[in-house]
Amino acid sequence: MPRFTRKQNIFRNKDVLGEAYHPEQIEERDAEIEEYMTALQPVVDGWEPNNIFIYGHPGVGKTAVTEYLLTLLQRDVKEYDDVDLSVISLNCKSLNSSYQVAVELVNKLRPTGGEISSTGYPQQTVFKKLYRELETLGGTILIVLDEIDSIGSRDDLLYELPRARANDYLDQTKVGMIGISNDFKFREQLDPRAQDTLCERELQFSPYDATELESILQTRADIAIAEGAVGQGVLKYCSALAARDSGSARQALDLLRLAGEIAENNDADQIEEPHVERARTKLEQERIEEGMRELTTHGRLALLAVISKAAKDETPCRSRELYDDYTDLCERAGTDSLAQRSMHNHLSELRMLGILSASENRSGSRGNYYSYELDVPFTSAIDAMADVLRVDEAIHRIQRLAVKNNVS
Numbered sequence: 242m243p244r245f246t247r248k249q250n251i252f253r254n255k256d257v258l259g260e261a262y263h264p265e266q267i268e269e270r271d272a273e274i275e276e277y278m279t280a281l282q283p284v285v286d287g288w289e290p291n292n293i294f295i296y297g298h299p300g301v302g303k304t305a306v307t308e309y310l311l312t313l314l315q316r317d318v319k320e321y322d323d324v325d326l327s328v329i330s331l332n333c334k335s336l337n338s339s340y341q342v343a344v345e346l347v348n349k350l351r352p353t354g355g356e357i358s359s360t361g362y363p364q365q366t367v368f369k370k371l372y373r374e375l376e377t378l379g380g381t382i383l384i385v386l387d388e389i390d391s392i393g394s395r396d397d398l399l400y401e402l403p404r405a406r407a408n409d410y411l412d413q414t415k416v417g418m419i420g421i422s423n424d425f426k427f428r429e430q431l432d433p434r435a436q437d438t439l440c441e442r443e444l445q446f447s448p449y450d451a452t453e454l455e456s457i458l459q460t461r462a463d464i465a466i467a468e469g470a471v472g473q474g475v476l477k478y479c480s481a482l483a484a485r486d487s488g489s490a491r492q493a494l495d496l497l498r499l500a501g502e503i504a505e506n507n508d509a510d511q512i513e514e515p516h517v518e519r520a521r522t523k524l525e526q527e528r529i530e531e532g533m534r535e536l537t538t539h540g541r542l543a544l545l546a547v548i549s550k551a552a553k554d555e556t557p558c559r560s561r562e563l564y565d566d567y568t569d570l571c572e573r574a575g576t577d578s579l580a581q582r583s584m585h586n587h588l589s590e591l592r593m594l595g596i597l598s599a600s601e602n603r604s605g606s607r608g609n610y611y612s613y614e615l616d617v618p619f620t621s622a623i624d625a626m627a628d629v630l631r632v633d634e635a636i637h638r639i640q641r642l643a644v645k646n647n648v649s
């Protein structure tokens with residue numbers, strides 16, 4: 242019978258590398274923190290809060306810095322008797338309209354048992370219920386809406402709520418909104434009125450470079466990893482990989498955590514670069530698999546056509562050069578193939594997902610065209626395909642070709 246035994250030779254506290262951990266210290270964001278504090282200053286001064294919009298790529302510290310500063314703010318306003326601050330945080334990921342966000346806010350503000358149903362009311366009725374709850378709570382209220390882009394174009398709440406006081410829906414209560422998003426298009430697509438109110442103060446968080454990531458990792462590793470268990474150059478390597486790819490602290494932390502798990506499972510005393518390398522391959526594969534779960538059958542078949550070309554060492558290649566492989570694969574999968582133009586749309590989508598890369602070529606009078614190739618390791622791509630497509634024979638054939646052509 243197998244036995245569970247405790248392994249703690251690598252980690253001292255692995256949770257510190259996880260998403261749920263709230264860092265006590267924020268590294269490398271001094272300028273953003275200063276700007277953010279200025280935007281929050283009216284709260285301390287007892288005035289109406291600014292509305293703030295924070296944007297930047299995933300994993301660049303938008304949520305971490307917000308949580309950190311709001312914790313400090315809540316602590317510091319206690320010194321002033323005339324400021325009564327409440328913070329309400331909501332992740333909007335699964336909410337795709339102002340209506341749904343307003344219902345969630347009402348339910349957060351109401352005691353258990355008093356929640357309202359998520360359907361069946363006119364929108365203005367829900368907004369009025371929200372104003373009533375806010376007025377009952379009173380004081381200064383900051384409403385943090387993370388992943389705010391999920392609400393899409395149904396954004397009425399974003400201009401109605403900050404104007405509730407001006408429109409006499411609120412009397413004493415002062416409300417400020419903090420919207421957080423990693424969708425750069427969201428701001429441009431907002432209704433101009435919502436743009437004016439929500440984006441009163443804007444803060445952009447840029448991707449981290451390798452040095453910044455290393456300093457974030459170092460602080461975390463000091464708490465998370467046992468003494469002497471991080472090999473020479475490992476933090477630098479994780480940081481360099483994440484900086485080159487996304488500039489995301491989340492990616493760097495994930496790499497280090499997974500490399501630690503791999504080292505631990507191998508009964509190693511230290512995390513070494515080969516563990517990081519294996520972690521990278523595994524995370525990359527997970528990313529591709531996640532991206533592929535979102536793909537339609539034809540998206541997958543278009544990708545497999547590129548993989549097939551890569552196995553023959555014939556990438557980068559044009560969309561029309563892929564088409565034969567694609568139609569052949571469709572036939573094997575028992576599916577009608579799409580027209581070349583539609584297949585091309587799938588290639589563009591794969592490019593947006595970071596699975597393919599494309600270089601633009603000029604072809605004189607006939608205009609420009611793109612050449613596609615895999616932007617992820619061949620092995621990760623084909624392994625992920627094997628999990629989701631039922632074209633085993635074709636996949637084995639591609640794998641044999643890749644071995645023959647020394648592609649990996």
Ligand SMILES: Nc1ncnc2c1ncn2[C@@H]1O[C@H](COP(=O)(O)OP(=O)(O)OP(=O)(O)O)[C@@H](O)[C@H]1O
Pocket residue numbers: 259260262263264266267268269270297298299300301302303304305306422423457490491494
């Ligand atoms: N400057 C930093 N100092 C310490 N930890 C950081 C810093 N920036 C990010 N982190 C850590 O990196 C991880 C990702 O950060 P965070 O969730 O704040 O990113 P985000 O920009 O909000 O991403 P998303 O848009 O995907 O929600 C978290 O574990 C966070 O604690």
